[in-house]
Amino acid sequence: MASPNVLTPQAEDFPKWYQDVVAKAEMADNGPVRGTMVIRPYGYAIWERMVAEVDQRIKKTGAQNAYFPLFIPQSYLAREAEHIEGFSPELAVVTIAGGEELAEPIVVRPTSETVIGEYMAKWVQSHRDLPLLLNQWANVVRWELRPRLFLRSSEFLWQEGHTAHASAEDASSYALRIHTEVYNDFLTSILAVPTLLGIKPPSERFAGATNTMTCEGMMRDGKALQMATSHELGQNFAKAFDIVFQNDAGESAHCFTTSWGASTRMVGGLIMAHGDDNGLVVPPRLAPIQVVILPVREGDEAVDAACAQLAATLEANEVRVTLDKGRGSFGRRTTDWEIKGVPLRLEVGPRDLAEGLVTMVRRDTNEKISVALDAVAGAISHALGAMQADMLAAATARRDDRITTVSTVAEAIEASQNGFARLSWSLVTPEIEKQLKGEALTVRCLQRADGSIPLSDTEDGLTCIIAKSY
Amino acid sequence: MASPNVLTPQAEDFPKWYQDVVAKAEMADNGPVRGTMVIRPYGYAIWERMVAEVDQRIKKTGAQNAYFPLFIPQSYLAREAEHIEGFSPELAVVTIAGGEELAEPIVVRPTSETVIGEYMAKWVQSHRDLPLLLNQWANVVRWELRPRLFLRSSEFLWQEGHTAHASAEDASSYALRIHTEVYNDFLTSILAVPTLLGIKPPSERFAGATNTMTCEGMMRDGKALQMATSHELGQNFAKAFDIVFQNDAGESAHCFTTSWGASTRMVGGLIMAHGDDNGLVVPPRLAPIQVVILPVREGDEAVDAACAQLAATLEANEVRVTLDKGRGSFGRRTTDWEIKGVPLRLEVGPRDLAEGLVTMVRRDTNEKISVALDAVAGAISHALGAMQADMLAAATARRDDRITTVSTVAEAIEASQNGFARLSWSLVTPEIEKQLKGEALTVRCLQRADGSIPLSDTEDGLTCIIAKSY
Numbered sequence: 046m047a048s049p050n051v052l053t054p055q056a057e058d059f060p061k062w063y064q065d066v067v068a069k070a071e072m073a074d075n076g077p078v079r080g081t082m083v084i085r086p087y088g089y090a091i092w093e094r095m096v097a098e099v100d101q102r103i104k105k106t107g108a109q110n111a112y113f114p115l116f117i118p119q120s121y122l123a124r125e126a127e128h129i130e131g132f133s134p135e136l137a138v139v140t141i142a143g144g145e146e147l148a149e150p151i152v153v154r155p156t157s158e159t160v161i162g163e164y165m166a167k168w169v170q171s172h173r174d175l176p177l178l179l180n181q182w183a184n185v186v187r188w189e190l191r192p193r194l195f196l197r198s199s200e201f202l203w204q205e206g207h208t209a210h211a212s213a214e215d216a217s218s219y220a221l222r223i224h225t226e227v228y229n230d231f232l233t234s235i236l237a238v239p240t241l242l243g244i245k246p247p248s249e250r251f252a253g254a255t256n257t258m259t260c261e262g263m264m265r266d267g268k269a270l271q272m273a274t275s276h277e278l279g280q281n282f283a284k285a286f287d288i289v290f291q292n293d294a295g296e297s298a299h300c301f302t303t304s305w306g307a308s309t310r311m312v313g314g315l316i317m318a319h320g321d322d323n324g325l326v327v328p329p330r331l332a333p334i335q336v337v338i339l340p341v342r343e344g345d346e347a348v349d350a351a352c353a354q355l356a357a358t359l360e361a362n363e364v365r366v367t368l369d370k371g372r373g374s375f376g377r378r379t380t381d382w383e384i385k386g387v388p389l390r391l392e393v394g395p396r397d398l399a400e401g402l403v404t405m406v407r408r409d410t411n412e413k414i415s416v417a418l419d420a421v422a423g424a425i426s427h428a429l430g431a432m433q434a435d436m437l438a439a440a441t442a443r444r445d446d447r448i449t450t451v452s453t454v455a456e457a458i459e460a461s462q463n464g465f466a467r468l469s470w471s472l473v474t475p476e477i478e479k480q481l482k483g484e485a486l487t488v489r490c491l492q493r494a495d496g497s498i499p500l501s502d503t504e505d506g507l508t509c510i511i512a513k514s515y
Numbered sequence: 516m517a518s519p520n521v522l523t524p525q526a527e528d529f530p531k532w533y534q535d536v537v538a539k540a541e542m543a544d545n546g547p548v549r550g551t552m553v554i555r556p557y558g559y560a561i562w563e564r565m566v567a568e569v570d571q572r573i574k575k576t577g578a579q580n581a582y583f584p585l586f587i588p589q590s591y592l593a594r595e596a597e598h599i600e601g602f603s604p605e606l607a608v609v610t611i612a613g614g615e616e617l618a619e620p621i622v623v624r625p626t627s628e629t630v631i632g633e634y635m636a637k638w639v640q641s642h643r644d645l646p647l648l649l650n651q652w653a654n655v656v657r658w659e660l661r662p663r664l665f666l667r668s669s670e671f672l673w674q675e676g677h678t679a680h681a682s683a684e685d686a687s688s689y690a691l692r693i694h695t696e697v698y699n700d701f702l703t704s705i706l707a708v709p710t711l712l713g714i715k716p717p718s719e720r721f722a723g724a725t726n727t728m729t730c731e732g733m734m735r736d737g738k739a740l741q742m743a744t745s746h747e748l749g750q751n752f753a754k755a756f757d758i759v760f761q762n763d764a765g766e767s768a769h770c771f772t773t774s775w776g777a778s779t780r781m782v783g784g785l786i787m788a789h790g791d792d793n794g795l796v797v798p799p800r801l802a803p804i805q806v807v808i809l810p811v812r813e814g815d816e817a818v819d820a821a822c823a824q825l826a827a828t829l830e831a832n833e834v835r836v837t838l839d840k841g842r843g844s845f846g847r848r849t850t851d852w853e854i855k856g857v858p859l860r861l862e863v864g865p866r867d868l869a870e871g872l873v874t875m876v877r878r879d880t881n882e883k884i885s886v887a888l889d890a891v892a893g894a895i896s897h898a899l900g901a902m903q904a905d906m907l908a909a910a911t912a913r914r915d916d917r918i919t920t921v922s923t924v925a926e927a928i929e930a931s932q933n934g935f936a937r938l939s940w941s942l943v944t945p946e947i948e949k950q951l952k953g954e955a956l957t958v959r960c961l962q963r964a965d966g967s968i969p970l971s972d973t974e975d976g977l978t979c980i981i982a983k984s985y
Contacts, residue, residue, distance in 0.1 A: 143658035
């Protein structure tokens with residue numbers, strides 16, 4: 046187990062714990078320019094796994110990947126009034142290029158609705174070109190005054206999907222499909238983070254959207270993190286960029302567009318939803334390293350041979366396995382792998398080995414099991430599956446314990462100091478929203494009474510989730 | 516076959532043919548900001564396949580992926596004298612961010628040696644931290660006055676590897692390994708582009724390198740394209756960024772570093788190395804779509820059922836297959852798939868089908884073969900393999916036909932109007948290099964007499980390749 050000095054305990058100072066984990070698990074460093082981030086190999090390997098899982102789900106919905114330029118003429122952003130207002134304070138602007146002052150300043154993309162809108166207008170002619178379903182994996186820049194690694198960085202990595210449809214219904218149902226079949230499925234089945242799905246209140250919508258859907262996760266300090274969002278943009282961008290098609294009747298009509306994104310912020314969510322005082326805990330289906338094989342004693346030939354054999358067996362079973370290089374004391378190495386949150390450790394020592402046994406340790410429960418050498422592959426496969434399911438169940442139980450249904454704003458403020466408050470949306474006027482913000486609280490999402498996603502914030506009987514957030 | 520109007524013939528105007536292919540195959544468009552590029556879904560799917568193949572080879576050499584910031588303090592670039600001199604004219608500079616003028620301007624990375632150098636210095640302490648083998652997939656910006664899609668764009672996508680080693684020998688042998696096991700293996704076995712491997716003359720080295728290795732490909736107009744490069748940086752960046760380690764003897768020493776990159780430029784190389792007057796020809800191992808199934812007549816139930824069945828069979832055999840949606844005339848659809856260079860077409864018509872047959876057409880040879888329905892999977896597998904091998908053989912024969920060994924500079928100038936000239940390197944003084952540049956020619960690489968890669972430009976008996984280039 047980690048010595049008490051390695052990480053600040055969560056209960057003592059959660060933000061400090063987060064910083065410690067990011068540094069000690071070698072996830073990321075601050076970049077040299079304010080708010081930028083260096084993603085180190087272990088952090089990037091986790092991101093690569095997220096990319097692979099999200100990308101395959103996006104492709105299943107029929108969207109195709111493409112790549113649009115980093116640089117956007119400043120004038121493009123100004124074409125949609127709410128969009129420019131929303132993003133202006135966060136823009137990075139290139140004014141010199143190729144040794145000369147530019148005639149028109151160039152914006153480094155904060156998001157790509159505008160430039161993609163320009164090209165959709167070229168590519169869409171008739172209803173047969175619709176829906177047009179595009180996605181890109183890219184870096185974006187939003188200048189950040191209070192940066193935090195993964196959670197808020199001036200540059201971050203993400204995917205942004207952009208689609209054009211012939212009708213509002215088609216746009217709406219596709220955005221919902223992305224939200225549930227891509228984001229929520231990934232978050233629950235791979236990241237093991239239970240989410241609350243709902244729509245944002247009008248005050249919290251994306252700049253230019255008519256509706257924003259969100260997946261809200263609860264972190265271990267009871268705060269909310271927005272894990273992914275999907276936006277219906279109505280005809281706002283289609284009108285600003287002239288995305289027009291001929292419908293069946295031969296008439297010209299504006300498309301309905303959507304956009305949706307998930308970013309390296311999910312890495313922060315992973316850390317804070319599952320991590321404990323010993324470090325990260327990575328769910329097996331996500332983990333870039335699912336099993337680490339640890340020789341208890343260095344330089345013992347029988348141990349080394351057994352470790353190599355186990356690694357080969359597990360690799361043949363498509364387990365993502367790493368053989369510890371055996372530098373430093375066994376205790377120190379164990380601590381390091383715990384901090385990195387590798388789901389299972391296989392400890393191989395000469396005494397166990399003489400009896401044909403190795404020890405398997407689960408990161409989430411710290412449970413230790415002796416396993417016969419010839420039963421390791423089966424035991425690992427079983428333990429990986431069990432740990433994945435148990436992590437989601439544990440995170441769901443923790444979350445549900447901290448959601449309090451209340452009937453007044455005062456109670457909501459009280460309850461959301463340490464978790465989520467559920468309140469009738471009818472009680473939350475714009476003035477109340479302001480009051481909540483004064484208490485560092487926001488309305489995270491609106492849901493129907495049964496927890497399903499409403500079509501609009503004006504539906505009757507909605508509840509809302511109020512919480513502190515990242 | 517494509518009608519003569521679809522594409523400008525190569526013999527008439529090769530650059531115009533290239534532009535036509537890029538547009539008609541829906542590979543890319545010009546972006547709104549000078550020199551930037553929109554990579555359309557089909558072009559991006561080809562790039563994704565390149566990424567997957569190169570990435571797995573990089574990982575096999577032991578390098579790990581990471582991500583470093585887009586933004587670099589301008590002062591970093593200035594620390595290595597040749598580096599700043601080489602890149603200054605091409606930089607894009609951010610001077611405003613978050614609504615304020617910045618105290619120190621920020622450069623949008625043209626390459627990441629400097630920022631990665633800064634972090635290597637933090638991460639490397641002892642010889643046990645070496646070699647440090649990093650790679651990143653990223654966008655970079657080099658302001659381009661004469662942009663051409665994929666070949667020269669102000670923003671492009673690439674991978675850049677950066678490594679630190681304890682000795683010059685270790686750095687050198689790793690750079691060579693990347694050059695041969697990653698780049699050359701990918702280019703020949705996947706892209707089917709035969710290369711000439713060698714080192715750049717000192718005048719053409721990367722800014723700050725002590726040695727630059729290159730893979731030069733020949734395009735169908737006889738010009739050269741640099742497909743990938745690997746640089747030995749000596750201790751230049753290690754000294755500029757203080758990348759220091761303790762050696763076995765406990766003494767402090769500067770590391771030796773390398774960098775190496777391949778970019779979306781390879782997509783341009785693919786087009787120009789294999790394309791013909793009917794469009795792209797994509798080698799099967801690279802192709803995102805290996806087989807397209809084309810119903811000859813729309814709306815015929817038996818044809819539709821056979822097409823769906825064939826698609827399912829091929830998918831089960833892990834063939835990347837697409838079912839043509841059957842819009843427009845059969846001739847038009849055939850032309851479109853030819854332009855996109857899909858290796859094999861399976862044409863399914865009612866008459867053939869009644870006899871239990873379909874027609875398989877190879878894109879490179881236009882050879883048509885009748886295949887029995889129950890033998891399609893085997894025939895496809897065989898044809899894909901044959902086409903891959905034949906494309907490399909054909910490209911190699913075309914290239915070798917156009918390499919002329921000459922013994923004077925005048926002959927070299929003559930021979931390189933339509934291909935490559937091979938000349939003794941001892942004849943090429945700095946003055947001759949200037950003269951060649953006046954003729955729009957460059958020394959593409961230096962090789963040993965047997966075609967192998969020399970360690971240095973001062974070895975005896977070297978030959979050099981002189982050519983026009985992209």
